Amino acid sequence: MAAATDIKVDLSVAKELGLIETEYERIVEIMGRVPNFNELSIFSVMWSEHCSYKNSIMWLKTLPRDGERLLVAAGEENAGLVDIGDGLACAFKIESHNHPSALEPYQGAATGVGGIHRDIFTMGARPIASLNSLRFGDPSLPHTRHLVDGVVRGIGDYGNCFGVPVVGGEVVFHPSYNQNILVNAMSVGIVKHGETVSASADGPGNPVFIVGSATGKDGIHGATFSSADLTEDSAEDLPAVQVGDPFQEKLLLEASLEVITTGAVVGMQDMGAAGITCSTSEMSAKSGTGMKIDLDKVPTRQKNMKPWEILLSESQERMLIVCKLGMEKELLAVFDKWDLECEQIGEVTDTGRLEFYAGGELVADVPSEPLVLGGGAPVYERETQRPTYLDKVDAFDITDIPVPEDMVATAKQTFMSPNLVSKHWVTDQYDGTVRTNSMSENDRSDAALVRVKGSEKVLAVTTDCNSTYVYADPYKGAMIAVAEAARNIVCSGGTPVAITNCLNFGNPYNKEAFYQFVNAIKGMGDACRAFNTPVTGGNVSFYNQSQYEGGRVEPVYPTPTIGMLGLLDNVKHRMSLGFKEQNDLIYLIGDSHDDISSSEYLRRVHGVEQSPAPYFDLAEEQALHAAIHGLIQGELINSAHDVADGGLFQCIMESAIEGGRGFDVTSDIAFRPDAFWFGEAQGRVVVSVAEGRTAALEDSLRDQGIGFTVLGLVRGDDITVDGKKWGELDEFMAMHQLTLGALLDA
Numbered sequence: 001m002a003a004a005t006d007i008k009v010d011l012s013v014a015k016e017l018g019l020i021e022t023e024y025e026r027i028v029e030i031m032g033r034v035p036n037f038n039e040l041s042i043f044s045v046m047w048s049e050h051c052s053y054k055n056s057i058m059w060l061k062t063l064p065r066d067g068e069r070l071l072v073a074a075g076e077e078n079a080g081l082v083d084i085g086d087g088l089a090c091a092f093k094i095e096s097h098n099h100p101s102a103l104e105p106y107q108g109a110a111t112g113v114g115g116i117h118r119d120i121f122t123m124g125a126r127p128i129a130s131l132n133s134l135r136f137g138d139p140s141l142p143h144t145r146h147l148v149d150g151v152v153r154g155i156g157d158y159g160n161c162f163g164v165p166v167v168g169g170e171v172v173f174h175p176s177y178n179q180n181i182l183v184n185a186m187s188v189g190i191v192k193h194g195e196t197v198s199a200s201a202d203g204p205g206n207p208v209f210i211v212g213s214a215t216g217k218d219g220i221h222g223a224t225f226s227s228a229d230l231t232e233d234s235a236e237d238l239p240a241v242q243v244g245d246p247f248q249e250k251l252l253l254e255a256s257l258e259v260i261t262t263g264a265v266v267g268m269q270d271m272g273a274a275g276i277t278c279s280t281s282e283m284s285a286k287s288g289t290g291m292k293i294d295l296d297k298v299p300t301r302q303k304n305m306k307p308w309e310i311l312l313s314e315s316q317e318r319m320l321i322v323c324k325l326g327m328e329k330e331l332l333a334v335f336d337k338w339d340l341e342c343e344q345i346g347e348v349t350d351t352g353r354l355e356f357y358a359g360g361e362l363v364a365d366v367p368s369e370p371l372v373l374g375g376g377a378p379v380y381e382r383e384t385q386r387p388t389y390l391d392k393v394d395a396f397d398i399t400d401i402p403v404p405e406d407m408v409a410t411a412k413q414t415f416m417s418p419n420l421v422s423k424h425w426v427t428d429q430y431d432g433t434v435r436t437n438s439m440s441e442n443d444r445s446d447a448a449l450v451r452v453k454g455s456e457k458v459l460a461v462t463t464d465c466n467s468t469y470v471y472a473d474p475y476k477g478a479m480i481a482v483a484e485a486a487r488n489i490v491c492s493g494g495t496p497v498a499i500t501n502c503l504n505f506g507n508p509y510n511k512e513a514f515y516q517f518v519n520a521i522k523g524m525g526d527a528c529r530a531f532n533t534p535v536t537g538g539n540v541s542f543y544n545q546s547q548y549e550g551g552r553v554e555p556v557y558p559t560p561t562i563g564m565l566g567l568l569d570n571v572k573h574r575m576s577l578g579f580k581e582q583n584d585l586i587y588l589i590g591d592s593h594d595d596i597s598s599s600e601y602l603r604r605v606h607g608v609e610q611s612p613a614p615y616f617d618l619a620e621e622q623a624l625h626a627a628i629h630g631l632i633q634g635e636l637i638n639s640a641h642d643v644a645d646g647g648l649f650q651c652i653m654e655s656a657i658e659g660g661r662g663f664d665v666t667s668d669i670a671f672r673p674d675a676f677w678f679g680e681a682q683g684r685v686v687v688s689v690a691e692g693r694t695a696a697l698e699d700s701l702r703d704q705g706i707g708f709t710v711l712g713l714v715r716g717d718d719i720t721v722d723g724k725k726w727g728e729l730d731e732f733m734a735m736h737q738l739t740l741g742a743l744l745d746a
Contacts, residue, residue, distance in 0.1 A: 017044035067534035080536020091125035094186035105150025118270035125189030137178030161246035166430035168448030179546035200267035201283035216301035264327035293346035385511035445492035460494035460566035478523035489566030501538035506555030577641035578658030590684035601678035615681035665712035
């Protein structure tokens with residue numbers, strides 16, 4: 001074998017590449033010799049947390065992964081795939097691009113969007129919708145405003161150019177994300193049954209092609225970079241951040257979908273983390289085959305790239321395709337039509353090994369199976385320890401919190417929280433109407449609704465997680481994240497089908513951080529089983545914490561983001577959140593509680609950061625969803641909006657603003673007024689009902705044992721509470737629309 005580089009491989013080099021001593025020893029054992037630098041680099045990226053899930057896989061396997069609608073097993077392909085009827089399937093997935101976005105927010109966010117779309121169309125599905133879940137630090141800080149600006153422009157520019165609408169998402173601010181922001185991107189696509197493509201490398205002798213953009217030095221060791229803490233020196237890792245080209249990706253999308261129809265494609269996988277290394281490894285291991293690759297044939301953007309640079313490059317807009325032997329001309333013709341590079345770089349073998357050549361010499365020779373998840377990559381069971389801060393959480397006593405004397409001022413102070421006001425400053429930079437599938441632009445629902453053209457079906461999609469709840473109680477908080485996503489789907493008229501997740505946590509070697517992860521997984525699993533929403537796949541993102549001068553480490557709040565897919569079999573069952581008619585009655589469905597725990601009100605008005613997660617009962621939540629679904633199917637209500645962040649007053653105000661109608665409501669004197677209006681107890685939905693349908697609604701709820709309260713009426717332009725005018729609709733609307741923009745433009 002040719003000398004790979006002049007770098008002499010030993011344990012110190014392995015540690016520099018992110019490997020630990022036992023892993024290095026295991027690699028030497030697998031190879032039967034000391035690997036050269038190219039080979040060690042291959043193992044380092046494939047055994048990084050980002051690629052191998054070595055610290056999380058044993059817990060991920062406990063999540064429910066079976067369901068009657070699932071067409072592929074969780075993690076088996078690039079994205080989840082579920083049957084939606086009429087011979088159609090939906091491919092969907094969410095992934096993180098946190099560390100790159102923290103360093104270079106524009107390109108980090110843009111390439112995150114591009115990467116998740118490639119996961120969808122490499123399976124043969126056309127992306128029709130995009131969502132995101134974003135976490136930033138204190139919005140008053142210039143650095144936060146810089147990151148917000150870059151991330152939002154990156155998402156908007158890439159998505160707008162690529163031609164897929166951003167239909168939903170969430171934007172949350174908290175100081176724990178001051179440096180390590182979270183950028184989670186979700187893509188949803190549609191494909192006909194029988195037209196999907198697997199990420200496999202069947203058939204020894206079949207040629208292997210690289211298609212799309214040329215390979216450069218951007219993104220080298222990106223997977224390793226994403227599997228380490230951010231530090232003050234992380235700016236030196238800027239080459240680990242990829243650079244995207246949405247116009248090239250658009251061409252690649254159309255060419256990929258067209259080439260599938262020729263029958264020439266045996267298998268196809270996008271080149272994301274670890275680039276050529278990952279795609280060759282995973283495709284070969286899945287089929288029990290190997291590959292012989294000539295790196296000299298890989299189109300490159302820079303001259304004299306070293307073999308390990310080509311192998312580890314994460315340059316964007318590239319795919320690896322295994323072509324059916326004898327159909328090379330058909331494949332080449334399609335990519336020539338779309339003016340895209342398409343070069344044969346090797347062939348499938350029956351050796352089970354990856355053999356990489358450069359300059360006519362073998363520069364790396366590694367077995368494919370030990371590189372991948374389940375095939376030999378290390379699996380660890382990390383220790384957990386209950387976080388010490390939970391003692392302060394448990395010590396919280398609501399009686400220590402005074403009831404505000406001025407409820408009007410309190411309502412406005414809470415309402416103007418950056419986490420509760422309109423995010424139109426962000427969403428206006430996204431194109432939500434391209435392809436004309438979105439139904440949520442002018443008449444919003446709790447979940448984003450997307451037409452399935454050519455049918456009466458509608459997809460309902462949402463991303464949800466209140467990380468404050470997960471911080472306070474990882475088990476209950478993760479259950480709430482699933483429940484809120486399902487509640488949003490149900491309030492929109494849909495039935496929850498399945499989820500994808502993006503699990504954002506701190507360092508897995510930190511026992512307290514891993515405690516959060518383990519218990520969140522347990523809560524997520526229990527909730528998914530209750531709602532019959534299996535987990536189709538997703539992404540684990542550890543090491544989301546920042547190390548400051550002096551060694552102080554600050555992990556982000558644990559954020560297990562849920563991307564949920566729901567389905568409306570008929571568009572006539574869609575439900576929106578805005579009030580529709582004057583004098584409709586406003587009902588609160590579900591029970592109230594004297595609970596202000598982990599509420600935005602408690603943090604913003606009283607400055608209390610540590611308190612328990614809010615009230616939540618899984619069985620009650622299931623019953624509520626069934627009741628709301630029945631009311632919508634029976635056409636008994638005019639609007640539905642779930643009570644979530646900000647509490648009941650926030651919920652009613654959002655329905656008023658969306659519908660352009662004020663209200664006159666009365667509180668229940670059995671509860672503290674601040675808990676009644678601003679508490680975030682779960683399992684509640686606000687609906688508006690025409691007077692002639694109230695009897696049927698109440699009978700239905702009583703029959704199911706569901707509690708309800710008549711709050712008041714949709715009426716006029718005033719905001720009237722307990723007989724007192726709290727303001728005018730226009731005033732609250734202005735606060736809702738202008739607050740965030742004024743803060744971010746400061």
